[in-house]
Amino acid sequence: GQNIDQPTEMTATEGAIVQINCTYQTSGFNGLFWYQQHAGEAPTFLSYNVLDGLEEKGRFSSFLSRSKGYSYLLLKELQMKDSASYLCAVRDSNYQLIWGAGTKLIIKP
Amino acid sequence: EAGVAQSPRYKIIEKRQSVAFWCNPISGHATLYWYQQILGQGPKLLIQFQNNGVVDDSQLPKDRFSAERLKGVDSTLKIQPAKLEDSAVYLCASSRSGKRNEQFFGPGTRLTVL
Numbered sequence: 001g002q003n004i005d006q007p008t009e010m011t012a013t014e015g016a017i018v019q020i021n022c023t024y025q026t027s028g029f030n031g032l033f034w035y036q037q038h039a040g041e042a043p044t045f046l047s048y049n050v051l052d053g054l055e056e057k058g059r060f061s062s063f064l065s066r067s068k069g070y071s072y073l074l075l076k077e078l079q080m081k082d083s084a085s086y087l088c089a090v091r092d093s094n095y096q097l098i099w100g101a102g103t104k105l106i107i108k109p
Numbered sequence: 110e111a112g113v114a115q116s117p118r119y120k121i122i123e124k125r126q127s128v129a130f131w132c133n134p135i136s137g138h139a140t141l142y143w144y145q146q147i148l149g150q151g152p153k154l155l156i157q158f159q160n161n162g163v164v165d166d167s168q169l170p171k172d173r174f175s176a177e178r179l180k181g182v183d184s185t186l187k188i189q190p191a192k193l194e195d196s197a198v199y200l201c202a203s204s205r206s207g208k209r210n211e212q213f214f215g216p217g218t219r220l221t222v223l
């Protein structure tokens with residue numbers, strides 16, 4: 001079967017750095033996405049990785065290792081507005097997105 | 110550009126009633142998705158359209174759920190009859206064709222079945 005694993009919940013302090021991990025087992029691989037979802041709102045696109053390595057976009061970076069079936073999202077200089085759920089999704093060999101359950105990130109002052 | 114539009118935003122019905130949701134994707138986006146998201150879970154794909162054809166409806170409970178995308182633009186998702194376990198947020202998303210094609214989501218419809 002296809003599976004995406006993420007921690008259910010993480011807590012971090014304002015101004016700090018947090019890393020949210022995602023491991024996956026899917027039928028094929030055609031890219032990995034990270035989405036941010038604030039409570040009661042729709043998911044919004046954060047990043048896309050299809051090759052191994054680090055993609056940096058401002059305070060957010062995303063890393064991919066295809067051989068390990070592993071990705072992480074790194075958030076720097078955390079702000080209170082970063083409190084949200086972070087969803088990892090993998091596109092399989094049929095170009096269908098397989099979604100993780102999301103990691104709820106709580107930022108404390 | 111305008112985002113994905115959905116209506117209604119909230120709906121409360123009793124079990125065994127029917128309900129319909131509407132979605133208008135971003136202009137020019139050929140692919141449209143309907144997702145069900147239960148609280149604390151990731152989105153679950155119900156159906157995917159490419160223009161007005163169905164690409165994937167393997168997880169759509171076809172005995173009670175139906176969807177259409179006439180003319181390849183707007184789409185409606187219907188539930189008839191509703192069950193308690195259908196209480197969820199129904200998200201519509203659209204994307205361009207192409208390899209990256211990140212999905213853009215609408216605000217969702219929160220359905221409560223009593």
